[in-house]
Amino acid sequence: xxxxxxxxxxxxxxxxxxxxxxxxxxxxxxxxxxxxxxxxxxxxxxxxxxxxxxxxxxxxxxxxxxxxxxxxxxxxxxxxxxxxxxxxxxxxxxxxxxxxxxxxxxxxxxxxxxxxxxxxxxxxxxxxxxxxxxxxxxxxxxxxxxxxxxxxxxxxxxxxxxxxxxxxxxxxxxxxxxxxxxxxxxxxxxxxxxxxxxxxxxxxxxxxxxxxxxxxxxxxxxxxxxxxxxxxxxxxxxxxxxxxxxxxxxxxxxxxxxxxxxxxxxxxxxxxxxxxxxxxxxxxxxxxxxxxxxxxxxxxxxxxxxxxxxxxxxxxxxxxxxxxxxxxxxxxxxxxxxxxxxxxxxxxxxxxxxxxxxxxxxxxxxxxxxxxxxxxxxxxxxxxxxxxxxxxxxxxxxxxxxxxxxxxxxxxxx
Amino acid sequence: xxxxxxxxxxxxxxxxxxxxxxxxxxxxxxxxxxxxxxxxxxxxxxxxxxxxxxxxxxxxxxxxxxxxxxxxxxxxxxxxxxxxxxxxxxxxxxxxxxxxxxxxxxxxxxxxxxxxxxxxxxxxxxxxxxxxxxxxxxxxxxxxxxxxxxxxxxxxxxxxxxxxxxxxxxxxxxxxxxxxxxxxxxxxxxxxxxxxxxxxxxxxxxxxxxxxxxxxxxxxxxxxxxxxxxxxxxxxxxxxxxxxxxxxxx
Amino acid sequence: xxxxxxxxxxxxxxxxxxxxxxxxxxxxxxxxxxxxxxxxxxxxxxxxxxxxxxxxxxxxxxxxxxxxxxxxxxxxxxxxxxxxxxxxxxxxxxxxxxxxxxxxxxxxxxxxxxxxxxxxxxxxxxxxxxxxxxxxxxxxxxxxxxxxxxxxxxxxxxxxxxxxxxxxxxxxxxxxxxxxxxxxxxxxxxxxxxxxxxxxxxxxxxxxxxxxxxxxxxxxxxxxxxxxxxxxxxxxxxxxxxxxxxx
Numbered sequence: 001x002x003x004x005x006x007x008x009x010x011x012x013x014x015x016x017x018x019x020x021x022x023x024x025x026x027x028x029x030x031x032x033x034x035x036x037x038x039x040x041x042x043x044x045x046x047x048x049x050x051x052x053x054x055x056x057x058x059x060x061x062x063x064x065x066x067x068x069x070x071x072x073x074x075x076x077x078x079x080x081x082x083x084x085x086x087x088x089x090x091x092x093x094x095x096x097x098x099x100x101x102x103x104x105x106x107x108x109x110x111x112x113x114x115x116x117x118x119x120x121x122x123x124x125x126x127x128x129x130x131x132x133x134x135x136x137x138x139x140x141x142x143x144x145x146x147x148x149x150x151x152x153x154x155x156x157x158x159x160x161x162x163x164x165x166x167x168x169x170x171x172x173x174x175x176x177x178x179x180x181x182x183x184x185x186x187x188x189x190x191x192x193x194x195x196x197x198x199x200x201x202x203x204x205x206x207x208x209x210x211x212x213x214x215x216x217x218x219x220x221x222x223x224x225x226x227x228x229x230x231x232x233x234x235x236x237x238x239x240x241x242x243x244x245x246x247x248x249x250x251x252x253x254x255x256x257x258x259x260x261x262x263x264x265x266x267x268x269x270x271x272x273x274x275x276x277x278x279x280x281x282x283x284x285x286x287x288x289x290x291x292x293x294x295x296x297x298x299x300x301x302x303x304x305x306x307x308x309x310x311x312x313x314x315x316x317x318x319x320x321x322x323x324x325x326x327x328x329x330x331x332x333x334x335x336x337x338x339x340x341x342x343x344x345x346x347x348x349x350x351x352x353x354x355x356x357x358x359x360x361x362x363x364x365x366x367x368x369x370x371x372x373x374x375x376x377x378x379x380x381x382x383x384x385x386x387x388x389x390x391x392x393x394x395x396x397x398x399x400x401x402x403x404x405x406x407x408x409x410x411x412x413x414x
Numbered sequence: 415x416x417x418x419x420x421x422x423x424x425x426x427x428x429x430x431x432x433x434x435x436x437x438x439x440x441x442x443x444x445x446x447x448x449x450x451x452x453x454x455x456x457x458x459x460x461x462x463x464x465x466x467x468x469x470x471x472x473x474x475x476x477x478x479x480x481x482x483x484x485x486x487x488x489x490x491x492x493x494x495x496x497x498x499x500x501x502x503x504x505x506x507x508x509x510x511x512x513x514x515x516x517x518x519x520x521x522x523x524x525x526x527x528x529x530x531x532x533x534x535x536x537x538x539x540x541x542x543x544x545x546x547x548x549x550x551x552x553x554x555x556x557x558x559x560x561x562x563x564x565x566x567x568x569x570x571x572x573x574x575x576x577x578x579x580x581x582x583x584x585x586x587x588x589x590x591x592x593x594x595x596x597x598x599x600x601x602x603x604x605x606x607x608x609x610x611x612x613x614x615x616x617x618x619x620x621x622x623x624x625x626x627x628x629x630x631x632x633x634x635x636x637x638x639x640x641x642x643x644x645x646x647x648x649x650x651x652x653x654x655x656x657x658x659x660x661x662x663x664x
Numbered sequence: 665x666x667x668x669x670x671x672x673x674x675x676x677x678x679x680x681x682x683x684x685x686x687x688x689x690x691x692x693x694x695x696x697x698x699x700x701x702x703x704x705x706x707x708x709x710x711x712x713x714x715x716x717x718x719x720x721x722x723x724x725x726x727x728x729x730x731x732x733x734x735x736x737x738x739x740x741x742x743x744x745x746x747x748x749x750x751x752x753x754x755x756x757x758x759x760x761x762x763x764x765x766x767x768x769x770x771x772x773x774x775x776x777x778x779x780x781x782x783x784x785x786x787x788x789x790x791x792x793x794x795x796x797x798x799x800x801x802x803x804x805x806x807x808x809x810x811x812x813x814x815x816x817x818x819x820x821x822x823x824x825x826x827x828x829x830x831x832x833x834x835x836x837x838x839x840x841x842x843x844x845x846x847x848x849x850x851x852x853x854x855x856x857x858x859x860x861x862x863x864x865x866x867x868x869x870x871x872x873x874x875x876x877x878x879x880x881x882x883x884x885x886x887x888x889x890x891x892x893x894x895x896x897x898x899x900x901x902x903x904x905x906x907x908x909x910x911x
Contacts, residue, residue: 036467037552088858094464095548095776096852102838109838111850113860132777134460143858148623149550163777170847173834180848184781184830191827192765195789199758202793203751210679211686212652215747217660227748233801236750240797243790243819251822254829261832264720265842266865375467432684456775510671514681521688528695535699536763540706543714544771547857548778570699591907598902599696606703624856626710635707641700642735642902645742648689650905652747655685658671662678 038151040379042081043320045388045406048072049140049152050318053334059130061161064101067091067140068125070275071152075119076388076406082146084116086268091126092139092151097159098128099168106273113145113268120274121402130159131166153321155337174260191250198246202239277402281308282393286407287361289387291380293413297367298387300405304360310395311353317346317366319389320376324366326351329394342368353396380411431511432518440522444529444569448537451565454478455557463557464549479560486568493576501583508586514658516584517651523577524647530570531603535638538562546624554614567607574600587654595646602640609633690755693739698759701735705760711863713764714772716782716831717849719824720864724786725880729817730887732757732788733795736816737892740799740808741899750800753792753812761787781831782848790823791816809892816892817885821877 052069059065077083089103089110103110103126116122128138136159140152168180218227287301306312315330316323324345325332332341349363371377379387388406395401455463462470502508508516538561545558555564578600581588588596616630672678706713709731712724736753743752764785772783795812802808831845842850849859 036465086860088860090855090858091853092550092855093853094460095855096778098853099851100853101851109840111837111840111842111846111859113858141855143623143860145858145860149855149858151550168851170835170837170844172844173836173841176833178844180781180844180851181779182781183844184827185779187830188781188784188827192761192784192787195787195823196758196761199754199789199793202754202796203758206749206751207686207690210682211749212648212689212747213655213659213682213685214663215749216652216656217663219747220656224748228750228800228803232750236797236800240794243793247790247819247822250826254826258829258833260834261829262834262841262843263832264717264864265840265846266720266862268860431681432688452770452775459775510669514671518684518688521685521692524692524696525688528692528699531699532695532763536702537767539703540710540764540767541771541775543706543710544767544776547714547854548776550855588907591909594906594908595902595904597908603699623858623861625861626707626714627712631707635704638700638703638707639898641696641703642738642899644693644696645739645899645903646905648693649742649746649903652685652689653905655682659678659682662670662672662675663682 036373036375038148039382040320040376041078041382041384041386043150044376044379045074045076045078045386046081046144046147047084047142047150047152048074048318048390048404049321050390050402051334052140052153052336054138054155054157056157057155057335058158058160061130061133061159061163061166064127064129065098065157066125066127067138068123069140070121070123071140071142072121072390072402072404073116073118074388074404074406076386076404077118078384080384081148082144083118084142084144084147086113086145087116088113088143089124089126090141090143090149091128092141092149092154093128093136097130097132097134097136098138099131100126101129102127106275108269108272110269110272112266114272115268115270116272117274121277122272122274129168130161132163133159133161135159153337153340155335198239198243205235205239280401280403282306282312282401282403284391284403284405286405288410289407290410290412291371291377291387293377293380293411295367296369296371296377297365298371298409300364300366300407302362302364302391302405304354304362306354306356306358308395309356310397310399311355311358312393312395312401313351313353314346314348314362314364314391315394315400316392317364317389318392319366319387320374322368322370322374322376324368330392330400339373340370342366342370345370379409385409385411429515431515433522436519437522437525440526441529444526444533448533448566451561455561459545459557464552466553466555475555475557475560479555479564482560482565482568486565486572490568490572490575493572494579497576497579497583505584505589506586510658513586514655517655517658520577520581520585521651523573523580524644527570527573527577527600530566530573531641534562534566534570535603535606535641538566539634543624543626547626551617551624554618559610563607563610567603571600571604571607574603585654587650593646593650595643596650597643598640599643599647602637602643605637605640606634609637694755694759694762697735697739697756698763701756701760702763704734705731711861713786714783715849715854715857716784716828716845717843718862718864719786719828719831719845721877722865722880723863725821725877726884726887728786729788729791729820729881729884730891732760732791732820733813733816733888733891734895734898735760736792736795737809737895738899738902740795741805741896742903744799745805745900746903750796753795753799754789757788757792761785761789778852779848782845782852784827786820786824788816788820788823791819794819805893805896809889809896813889813892814885817883817888818881820884821881 049071054067056065105122105124136157137154138157139154142150170180171177283305285303289300291298313329316325322340324342326346327344345368347365354360387409391403393401458474462474542558542562612633709727712718736756739756740752743749768783772778773780794815798812799808832843
């Protein structure tokens, strides 16, 4: 009987170890990043990501890929979100499945927080090195202090291989080449184990004699002094002196081993270069805008004036990373995430070219299930019922021009 | 009949003072259960726990939440109800040996409370930092919160309540009233759960990012201090034990 | 209950019972105190303890001992003053470190895959041993607060430096200089913790030159003295055996 019990206990323990290990080395498909939870007005009126490119769909461990594109810092930034005066170019991935090998805004490396200007457009690039296998959703992302994470579009990328093969070699300014993935770990384990052992030994000295009941009896009998012997004091003193000596000696030897160390680096990076956008030649006035709840469609009446020297057509409306295209004007060939792309989602009442100098009023409808899926329709429940987005016009030579719109939105429930 | 009763009494008298099997089983129960929970988090946190609007989130996390709510309320009701219902109405007339045996059982409960508090306040609370500093939270019921706030905290509340009730209903030491520090040690950590309301209010309206030392979290800190009420329980218990053993230890 | 009856059958059994309670009590104290101490510590000092790129010369050195001396002071107030047990502070910090390590290993590494060299905890053991020994030798709360408290603050930085120094080696990365700890923070992406949340090095301590960590440690020791006093009295309050009026 006992044999069976032991066996069962043993097997249960093994099963437990296997399940915990299995969970640790599980290679999952991680779902999206919660961008849908953010208030729609916030997503529409803060950062607009466009011209995005994910360089690869699949990448082996240790290989790199980039996420590049532009983001426009919306001039009509909502009052309820702190301005991006202290912001950080992040990357929306489920933890360190990639390492961020580099990130740049306007060509400047941005490992620290930056200051951005409203109304400006910036070019960015994030270089990622694959670390943990699985299917991961990779989003562009900017964090704004006191505002929160502003998440851009996400695309699935598969990492293949094994995490145990991952290396992160770095050469320090003192000439050593180390693998940051494993550097110093043995040293950390050693010193923690060392001090823990000393702590346990110290407690062990005291608990080898009776601890609670007899001591309380002695205390209550007025024999407190008898509880600490001269040996106890000597042993305690020994521990304290040894502790001080060890701390001093290890500090000294560490400084000898690492004579050159530098403090952590911090501080806001200012003067980030924005893109010098060509002067806008198309002016747009929003006459009215409604969101028709049953139809999952936003309708805008726009008055468009072409002040340029080439005729233009409206090809795209983009808001909160969802792109509504008129396929007769613009088709996407960048591999933009399907769920965020309404390839035939834009209808313009008269989308013939608007000639230079011409002004035309048109009805524009942006319709797609994405309004619901991405919870943009919830805009009508937001405390600041305005919508915003980017309109892209295409001229005769195929050049695209971006124009922002920002106006009140009236919901229609019938 | 009388002879049988006498023999049962004799057997009971010979029962070990500390039921080690119960002690080990209870501690193992918490450990095995939480190892399973950790496995569940490891698998379904990544695959179904990052987008609260996805159907799989409802399946694996919201259903987990609903089930645990039901189980916790029933467990608390049954356990606390049982302890109260089976209270010893003649607690002041038990023998010293029986009292000693009950102190051992009481400490079995307190050991369980230690284990439950450890998992709730230490393991799963710091784990919350792990998760929220790694991902973007998009709901009050993140996988981390479903486990931390709504499982591990209720478990230690139920355990603490049971320990308190055991002492109150079966030990002469606790018949003179309610021990203030025992209440602090059990009700204080309980208050961490209602304090979740403050936490979620702040995170919903202002902080989607995670700074653990943010003042928003200080309610947890304040109520966490009340775990020190165990020092008062210690003093009461050791004094009671000293009274029982003094003569024989001399 | 008859006063003449004995709870145990022999002196040997009494000793055994007393000893068994020692273990039960030590186990319970270890874990309950660990729970309270850890939730306190992680929420008032945790960020500086979670990540190596928060362990700076200013707030890491200042904040951790100040927040760390709290529970040791309270526990000493009961274990020493009621039982003459001289390991209250050490018990607390070993508990805290146990709780931290289990989480760092199984969760920071095992669940979210940050390398241990980025997420290991700081250790408070040398300061705690000194705190316990000062109380043992002096039997004085005041001396323990002043000498032990100061020591607790002063010993923190050198006690952890052997683990931190290798992470402060400088590296040139794409035209910028940073430490290996900074680089870990940059490389190992924390989606929910952007860089600006870091509270490090943004002070004017550097006015007096490069050796600012001792200044921080000294200040930390000073505040630790005060915190020790306050928490000693907290501990005494928590140790009281009062009952509400019986029904």
